[in-house]
Amino acid sequence: MRQLILQRLALLILVMFAVTIATFASINLSDTPLKNFIAAGAELDTNGHCDAIRAGEMDDTQQLGQNVGDCEYIDRIKAENNLDDDIFTRYGSWLGDIASGDLGTSTTSRLEVSSILKDRLPITIRLVVMTQIIAIGVAVPWGLAAAYRANRGFDRVSTFASFGLLSIPNFALAVILLYIFGIRLQWFPTRYSNNGWYDELKSLFIPAITLGVGLSATYQRLLRTDLITTLQDDFVHMARAKGMPDRHIMYRHALRPSMFSLVTVFGVNTGALLGGTLVIETIFSIPGVGRELVEAVIRTDPPVVMAFVAVIAAGFVIINFLVDLLYGWLDPRVRSS
Amino acid sequence: MSDMDAETTIVGADVDEMPDDAVEKELGIGFWVCIGWLATIGLVALLAPWLPVTSDGAQGGPREAPSMSHWFGTDANGRSVFDLTILGARTSLAVGLFAIIFGMVVGGSLGIVAGYFKGKVDAVIGFIFFSLLSFPQLVLALLIVNAFDQVSLFTVAITLGILAVAPVGRLARAATLVFAEREFVLAAKVIGAKHFRIIIRELLPNVLIPMAALGLLGMGVAIVAEGGLAFLGLSVDGGESWGITINDGRQSRDLQENPWVAMFPIGVMFLTILSLNFAGDRVREYFDVRETAF
Numbered sequence: 001m002r003q004l005i006l007q008r009l010a011l012l013i014l015v016m017f018a019v020t021i022a023t024f025a026s027i028n029l030s031d032t033p034l035k036n037f038i039a040a041g042a043e044l045d046t047n048g049h050c051d052a053i054r055a056g057e058m059d060d061t062q063q064l065g066q067n068v069g070d071c072e073y074i075d076r077i078k079a080e081n082n083l084d085d086d087i088f089t090r091y092g093s094w095l096g097d098i099a100s101g102d103l104g105t106s107t108t109s110r111l112e113v114s115s116i117l118k119d120r121l122p123i124t125i126r127l128v129v130m131t132q133i134i135a136i137g138v139a140v141p142w143g144l145a146a147a148y149r150a151n152r153g154f155d156r157v158s159t160f161a162s163f164g165l166l167s168i169p170n171f172a173l174a175v176i177l178l179y180i181f182g183i184r185l186q187w188f189p190t191r192y193s194n195n196g197w198y199d200e201l202k203s204l205f206i207p208a209i210t211l212g213v214g215l216s217a218t219y220q221r222l223l224r225t226d227l228i229t230t231l232q233d234d235f236v237h238m239a240r241a242k243g244m245p246d247r248h249i250m251y252r253h254a255l256r257p258s259m260f261s262l263v264t265v266f267g268v269n270t271g272a273l274l275g276g277t278l279v280i281e282t283i284f285s286i287p288g289v290g291r292e293l294v295e296a297v298i299r300t301d302p303p304v305v306m307a308f309v310a311v312i313a314a315g316f317v318i319i320n321f322l323v324d325l326l327y328g329w330l331d332p333r334v335r336s337s
Numbered sequence: 338m339s340d341m342d343a344e345t346t347i348v349g350a351d352v353d354e355m356p357d358d359a360v361e362k363e364l365g366i367g368f369w370v371c372i373g374w375l376a377t378i379g380l381v382a383l384l385a386p387w388l389p390v391t392s393d394g395a396q397g398g399p400r401e402a403p404s405m406s407h408w409f410g411t412d413a414n415g416r417s418v419f420d421l422t423i424l425g426a427r428t429s430l431a432v433g434l435f436a437i438i439f440g441m442v443v444g445g446s447l448g449i450v451a452g453y454f455k456g457k458v459d460a461v462i463g464f465i466f467f468s469l470l471s472f473p474q475l476v477l478a479l480l481i482v483n484a485f486d487q488v489s490l491f492t493v494a495i496t497l498g499i500l501a502v503a504p505v506g507r508l509a510r511a512a513t514l515v516f517a518e519r520e521f522v523l524a525a526k527v528i529g530a531k532h533f534r535i536i537i538r539e540l541l542p543n544v545l546i547p548m549a550a551l552g553l554l555g556m557g558v559a560i561v562a563e564g565g566l567a568f569l570g571l572s573v574d575g576g577e578s579w580g581i582t583i584n585d586g587r588q589s590r591d592l593q594e595n596p597w598v599a600m601f602p603i604g605v606m607f608l609t610i611l612s613l614n615f616a617g618d619r620v621r622e623y624f625d626v627r628e629t630a631f
Contacts, residue, residue, distance in 0.1 A: 011467070018468035026484040163618075167611040169561040171568050171580070172603040175587045179600075183593050190589060275473025279568045283587065293476070294569045297483050305483065309476055317471045 005325060012321050019313045020098070024091050027302045037077050037107060037302050077107055081303070098310060104303035106296075113307045116292060123192075124281070124288035127204055127211075128273045132266065134212030135219055139262075142216065143223030144250050150228050162217035171279045174210040178283070181206055191285040207284045211277065215269060219262055226258035233257075264323055271319035275312040368619040371612035378609055382426040390420035392577055400595045409601040412582075413591055421582045422602050428490065428578035429560050429606070435494040436559035437552050440501025445548055448506035452513025453536055462506070469503040475565050482571050490573050493566060497559040508551055512544045546624050553617030557610045564606065579606045 027036050077083070081104075082090050097104065103113035146155045168176075182190035189203045230236065231254055239249050278290035285291070289308060296304035381388070393416065403410040409418035444466075451462035469477070478496050485492040516522060517540065525535050560579075566572040567580025579602045586592065586599030 014464065015468055015471050018464070019471050022468065022472075023480065026480045029484070163614065164611065167557070167614050168607055169564050169610065171564055172583065172606060175583060175592070175599050175603060178587065179592055179596055183589075183596075272473050275476040278475050278479070279565045282568055293479065294571075297479055298570060305480075309472070309480055312476055313472050316473055320471075 008321055008324055012317060015317055016314060019317065020095055020310055021091070023306050023309045023313070024094060027306060028087055028090060036300070037081060037083065038074060038300065080105060080107070094306070098307065103307040103311075106301050106304050108299055108301050113304050116304065117289070117308070117311065120287060120289045120292045123286060124274060124277055124290065126200070127207060127277055127281075127286065127288060128270060130201075130204055130208035131211040131215065131273060132270060134208055135215035136266070138212065138216035139219035139223060140255075143220045143227060144255065146220065146224045147227035147231065148246070148250060150224070155224075158220070162220055165214055165217040168214065170210055170214055171283060173213065174207070174280055174283045177206050177210055192287065203284070204286070207277075207280045207286060211273065211280055218265065218269075222261045222265055223258060226261055227254055230254045230258045264327055267319060267323035267326065271316040271323075274315050274319075364619050364623055368616055371616040371619075374608060374612045375616070378426055378605070379430060381423055382430050385423050385427055388423065390417075390423045392416055392421060392424055402595070403597055403601075410595060410597040412585060412595065412598045418582070418586075418598050418601050421577050422579070422605050424577040425579040425582050425602060426605070426609075428573060428576055429563055429580070429609075432490065432494045432497060432563045432578070433556040433560040436497035436501050436562075437505075437555045439495070439498025440505040440555060441548055441552060443498070444502035444504070444506030445509045445544070447502070448509025448511075449513045449536055449540055449544055451506070452510040453517055453532070453540060455514075459510070463510070466503040466506050466510075469499075474500060474562060475569075478562060478566055479569065479571065482566065488571055488574050490576065493563060493572055496566075497562050500562060501555050501559060505548060505551060505555060508547055509544050512547050513540055516540055516543045547621075550617055550621040550624055553613050553620060557613035557617070560606070560613075561610060 082093060085093075094104075101114065103117065105112055106116065109116075142158065146158045149155060178190055181188050188206050191203065192200075193203045194200045236249060236254060239253055244253075275290065277286075277288060278294055280286070281288045281291035282294055289312065293305065293308045293312070295301075296308065399411065399413050399415045401407055401411040401415075407417045407419060409422060411417055412421070447462050447465070451459040472480070478500060481496040481499055482488060482492065485496075522535060522539050525539050530538075563572055563578060564580030564583065567578055568584050570584075572578055572580055582602045583599050583606070586596070586602070591598055
């Protein structure tokens with residue numbers, strides 16, 4: 001077991017390196033990285049005019065497509081992101097900063113990236129928690145009912161339904177639910193609002209349902225398959241023979257040993273959801289991690305993009321790592337191999 | 338969304354394991370209905386340049402409800418939603434098809450090479466797949482799209498293709514591991530066939546079957562991912578795709594006054610994804626590929 005943990009830990013560290021390199025390279029691997037750092041509208045110092053302006057050889061009247069404000073802005077961005085260094089030095093210092101908790105400064109809003117993250121992360125976490133509660137809340141009874149009489153009427157219909165649910169893209173489901181419950185029935189707000197916890201809960205409800213319904217279909221199928229296997233075990237036959245009521249057998253005996261794959265996939269999906277809420281957050285204007293990441297990409301804010309992607313990927317990788325360990329702890333066969 | 342957790346992929350092609358009471362397997366009527374729908378959509382998309390469809394705004398008044406002249410109604414700019422859906426099918430299907438072909442060629446080759454040579458090669462390629470899967474799907478897409486200077490049909494297709502590399506590659510690797518142990522491969526080795534020949538002549542034909550089953554599912558995943566990018570404002574600039582049209586139609590005023598702009602493309606997209614998933618699932622069962630990586 002210890003060896004397994006060490007192996008996984010080594011892999012985790014390697015993957016974290018790979019992930020940060022990929023993240024960093026996607027923005028910095030360019031012959032003019034500065035172009036990826038400055039906001040649209042500001043001019044690049046393509047003619048070297050900034051040097052002339054700085055030296056006092058040129059002034060605003062001779063600016064030729066370059067003005068002093070832009071020059072100051074470019075200098076600042078360059079200094080903040082060490083853009084004059086070579087790419088390896090920059091990666092090293094960026095990684096060092098990230099590892100020591102300094103996520104950098106937004107190039108547009110001038111806010112500390114860590115403080116933006118502190119504002120945004122809790123909202124996304126609340127959305128993910130609601131999603132998972134809904135998904136499990138739907139999937140467990142659904143899986144029990146489907147497995148109880150497998151391949152009969154209800155199970156057939158439910159297999160069909162889960163197939164349909166898995167084929168609806170979540171943005172399409174979001175639009176449909178938004179239309180029905182937000183616009184026609186007006187039961188729920190169409191966008192995020194946060195006047196107290198009840199208000200927030202209400203505004204996160206449709207987004208959570210949207211994400212949760214598709215997940216519940218995945219969970220339900222897993223649980224159903226495992227339950228069907230468990231229900232053929234001897235101890236279930238024994239319980240039946242003793243005359244225990246079916247309901248008791250399903251809840252007390254069969255459910256727990258059948259939760260195995262469900263727990264694993266639940267964990268993996270928790271990680272995936274942290275980065276998988278981009279579209280839903282955009283649709284419902286939820287100021288979470290995903291929406292901030294998308295906006296940072298659009299407004300050209302590389303420090304935010306890099307830090308957020310690194311954090312999301314790290315969360316994803318670490319959760320998968322923990323799930324792996326849990327897997328080993330739950331299933332003795334994994335431990336020895 | 339798909340769960341990225343592809344632990345093991347087992348390709349059951351063992352002839353000796355055939356059950357005695359093996360019923361002759363059929364793809365079933367549902368499969369052909371799905372293929373029929375996909376063929377229709379594909380044909381319409383292919384022929385769109387010669388069909389009387391246009392994305393010009395001058396075809397009808399703004400926000401006309403569905404009628405005989407505009408089956409799916411018109412959007413805020415007076416564009417026919419029916420025409421937009423057909424033109425969108427071109428982008429969505431092309432991107433999906435390209436992505437999965439890219440995934441199969443790149444991921445498939447890497448996977449076969451990893452599964453065949455094992456050892457260090459396998460460790461390196463496996464690590465690349467693992468790292469690619471360490472990003473949530475859309476986050477990776479966002480990162481790749483962002484690395485390009487502008488968003489075109491090609492860059493979106495490449496992005497989605499890169500997303501498909503790891504899942505397809507893992508499947509190809511797992512299938513290769515199974516087949517590389519089989520007698521016909523050993524026989525080829527014994528008579529001194531070169532690695533390249535073994536891979537192309539012995540392994541590839543066998544690994545292609547599970548990959549084809551995954552191809553249909555993967556194309557659905559790619560089409561949905563394109564839609565996701567469109568919602569983030571990062572799909573083809575100024576183009577039409579299902580995602581782009583749905584995203585246009587979900588803006589609050591549009592959704593309130595002319596919901597058909599979003600709903601009709603959603604319907605068409607849903608049927609297409611459903612068909613891809615169902616057909617893919619049937620093919621998978623038919624060839625007895627037990628698990629998928631998507």
